[in-house]
Amino acid sequence: MTDRTKTSLDTYEAVLFDLDGVLTPTAEVHMRAWERMFNAYLDSRGGQPPYTEQDYFDYVDGKPRYDGVRSFLASRGIELPEGTPDDPPDVETVSGLGNRKNVEFSRVLETDGVQAFPGSIRLVDHLEKAGVKVAVVSSSRNARAVLAAAGILDRFPVIVDGNVAAERHLAGKPAPDTFLAAADDLEVLADRAVVVEDALSGVAAGRAGSFGLVVGVDRGAGADRLRESGADVVVADLGELVAE
Known part of the structure; x- marks a missing residue:
């Protein structure tokens, strides 16, 4: 890890979450x-x-x-x-x-059915209290159905999923286009936003988009491979990023 691990996410203006494997165990x-x-x-x-x-x-x-x-x-x-x-x-x-x-x-x-990861919801709660904007960026065309099944659809004012990507002709990950679109929808510059991903292609997309911080969540891809793909920080659970 680098010294950037000491940076609190609530010093950024927005956090862009992948869905599957990051917010919910739908992976x-x-x-x-x-x-x-x-x-x-x-x-x-x-x-x-x-x-x-x-x-x-x-x-x-x-x-x-x-x-x-x-x-x-x-x-x-x-x-x-x-x-x-x-x-x-x-x-x-x-x-x-x-x-x-x-x-x-x-x-x-x-x-x-599906339930959200408790640590992930803890982080979302923390960010909302800190006034940090949040969005979901997912390649899945089922993102809204998954968020609804998990009871957290209304927590995310911006959702850029596979359907939105198709409508806007946005390239999929590892291209950064969907993350950049979400940041734009939130009216936040990329270098003031954080990308949170568990997939190598998603981490690579965050790095390609020159986002302020790229967080890798190791759900099986491997911490070393996530760092090699561009993650600044790797955690096993997003609850680790909530300050005690």
């Missing part, structure tokens, strides 16, 4: 959904080793859904037509597989 829901979808698909092709948790962190984590599909398939030397976002989930295209994964995600979310 686990996504991981199960990706595993079910990809392994069923690989089984249908035959001759491929199974999709693993490491594949999730290496190729999928933090990226827009179709980018994650494309990245993983490329790692296995598989090429599919792009298709369109309207492709049904049974169509064998990049978009079709992405939509297939979304069906699995919705099933798991509906069955199991």
Whole structure:
């Protein structure tokens, strides 16, 4: 860690939170959904080793859904037509597989529900009391549904999710565009804002956007890899950032 770890987040004007794995443990829901979808698909092709948790962190984590599909398939030397976002989930295209994964995600979310990390809510409470603006920046098109399921949708006046990114033609992480858009919506300069991410691609996006501070939350990606991707600070739980 650097001396920047001593910087209190409430000295900044805004904190931009990723959702899955940062505010809520929906990364686990996504991981199960990706595993079910990809392994069923690989089984249908035959001759491929199974999709693993490491594949999730290496190729999928933090990226827009179709980018994650494309990245993983490329790692296995598989090429599919792009298709369109309207492709049904049974169509064998990049978009079709992405939509297939979304069906699995919705099933798991509906069955199991989701609760926010207590340490993360503790930090959000602290920031709100300090007058620091907050936003959610997520590649997921399900962000609002997840926030609503966790009971925290109304805590975030700005949400830049996969739907907003598509509407505004914003490049996904590791490009910084979605974070920069959220900062702009909050009327805050990037160097006065903090990015909080658990994904390597998200941390890289924060660094590429020249934000004032990039906080990595180690939910499995690895502290060293988060720092290598651009994190100034790495914590295991966001409650660690709340001053006693």
